[in-house]
Amino acid sequence: MTNFITHRVTYSALALGLLLSAGTGLTPTSSAAAPKSVVGTSPWGPTDEIGRLNLMTPQSRAAILARISGGQVYDLSVEYFIGMPSWQAAGDPPYQIWMTHTPHGTLVSDPMNVGDEMNKHVSYTGTAVSMYTHTGTHIDALVHFGLDGKIWNNFSAEEHLGDQGWKVAGAEKIPPLVARGVMIDVAGAKGLKALPDLYRVTRQDLIEALERQKVALESGDIVLIRTGRMKLYEDANAYMANPPGMSLDAAKFLVEEQRAMIVGADNLSFETFPAEVDNNYVPLHTYLLAEQGTPIMELVYLEDLARDGVYEFALIGGSLKLRGADAAPMRPIAIPIKPRSSR
Numbered sequence: 001m002t003n004f005i006t007h008r009v010t011y012s013a014l015a016l017g018l019l020l021s022a023g024t025g026l027t028p029t030s031s032a033a034a035p036k037s038v039v040g041t042s043p044w045g046p047t048d049e050i051g052r053l054n055l056m057t058p059q060s061r062a063a064i065l066a067r068i069s070g071g072q073v074y075d076l077s078v079e080y081f082i083g084m085p086s087w088q089a090a091g092d093p094p095y096q097i098w099m100t101h102t103p104h105g106t107l108v109s110d111p112m113n114v115g116d117e118m119n120k121h122v123s124y125t126g127t128a129v130s131m132y133t134h135t136g137t138h139i140d141a142l143v144h145f146g147l148d149g150k151i152w153n154n155f156s157a158e159e160h161l162g163d164q165g166w167k168v169a170g171a172e173k174i175p176p177l178v179a180r181g182v183m184i185d186v187a188g189a190k191g192l193k194a195l196p197d198l199y200r201v202t203r204q205d206l207i208e209a210l211e212r213q214k215v216a217l218e219s220g221d222i223v224l225i226r227t228g229r230m231k232l233y234e235d236a237n238a239y240m241a242n243p244p245g246m247s248l249d250a251a252k253f254l255v256e257e258q259r260a261m262i263v264g265a266d267n268l269s270f271e272t273f274p275a276e277v278d279n280n281y282v283p284l285h286t287y288l289l290a291e292q293g294t295p296i297m298e299l300v301y302l303e304d305l306a307r308d309g310v311y312e313f314a315l316i317g318g319s320l321k322l323r324g325a326d327a328a329p330m331r332p333i334a335i336p337i338k339p340r341s342s343r
Contacts, residue, residue, distance in 0.1 A: 038147060039151060039153070040293055041153060042293060049153070049168050049234045050142070050174065050199070050262045050293075051156060051293020052255075055058065060180075064178065065336050068316065069336050072336065073333050074305055074334040075331070076302065076305075076317075076332040077330070078136050078299050079134070079136075080131070082097065084135070084236055085299070087134060087135075090326065094131070094135075095131040096130050097128070098282065101124045102125060103123035107120060132265075132285060133171070135329070136299055137301065138297070138319070138328060138329045138330060139171075139262070139319050139327060139330050140289060141171040141174060141328070142289050143166045143169045144289055146289075151166075152290055152291075153169075165323060166324045166325075166326070171326065171327060173250075173323075176318040177262070177317045177332065178314070179220060179222050180222070180313075181263060181314065181334055182221050182224070183212060183310070184206055184223060185213065185305075187208050187227055188226065189209035189213075194227060195230060197243070197244065197250060198273075199272070200246065200276075201225060201246045202249060203249045204300070206225075206250055213311045217259075218258075220260075221261060223254050224265065224266070225246060225264070225265040226302040226303075226305075227244045227245070227265060227266055232264040233299075240268065243278075245270060245271040245273075245284075246263075246272070248276050249312065251263065260294070261294070269282075297330075300332070313334040313336050313337055315332055
């Protein structure tokens with residue numbers, strides 16, 4: 001098979017799809033006869049910039065908070081470290097952290113002009129970081145992918161994209177999340193620690209896992225899919241290579257049939273490669289973001305929930321308000337909730 005992993009993880013979604021097609025004989029499923037995809041028009045009006053996040057209301061937030069059972073709080077975010085999985089081959093910067101101030105350096109340079117005696121007494125440490133907005137646990141804003149120069153609700157790049165980012169629908173528009181969360185443990189339902197490389201999760205996989213978990217989805221849910229890939233997170237090469245992901249049919253099941261508000265997973269790109277269609281290298285991203293107005297959460301840590309069999313919970317989290325950005329890091333938490341029958 002073609003080797004597409006370098007010493008440091010460096011591939012892009014497009015490159016991966018092409019290499020897999022060339023090196024393994026896998027080819028996208030042809031859909032030449034399918035109607036051309038177009039961006040969605042929001043049912044919430046011509047000025048809507050958040051899409052299905054409109055399903056979250058004061059009433060829905062109050063309802064889920066009233067069901068919190070207390071006890072353990074689950075952190076659904078990953079740690080950031082040099083060498084972590086990233087999109088370097090697409091031209092995006094890897095995660096970097098460096099010291100801007102150290103106790104010894106401050107003593108030498110005295111940047112605050114307070115003198116040796118003060119610097120010996122007060123130890124000063126400072127750091128800076130740089131990274132791509134899609135690094136670590138994050139949420140994709142609706143501007144991330146579009147179709148034919150437009151994004152969700154027919155906003156156009158020509159009119160709404162400036163040198164400092166999008167003027168509409170940027171990451172700063174994403175409200176704090178307080179909603180019912182559901183984790184669908186597809187790997188666990190199959191008796192596996194993790195799904196096989198390149199496995200494409202189907203609609204039937206989701207239905208069977210939900211039945212096994214005895215959980216039904218509801219309108220406005222944040223639905224997170226566990227593939228088990230997070231077990232490889234500390235080994236970036238292994239985590240990035242041949243990842244499993246969702247099928248387009250499974251995504252449509254969650255959004256159109258079950259009315260999910262947000263979808264997400266524990267892999268890096270939600271979908272897998274090569275693409276199922278021949279005219280789009282990221283069909284799930286364009287379907288979810290541009291056609292349906294559905295944000296995507298990626299690199300979500302679900303291992304502790306799976307270990308404890310916690311499938312439904314209150315998900316609470318906020319993303320950084322990065323003006324005009326196409327994604328933002330976030331730190332979501334999950335708090336178990338009481339069954340409806342016991343309230």
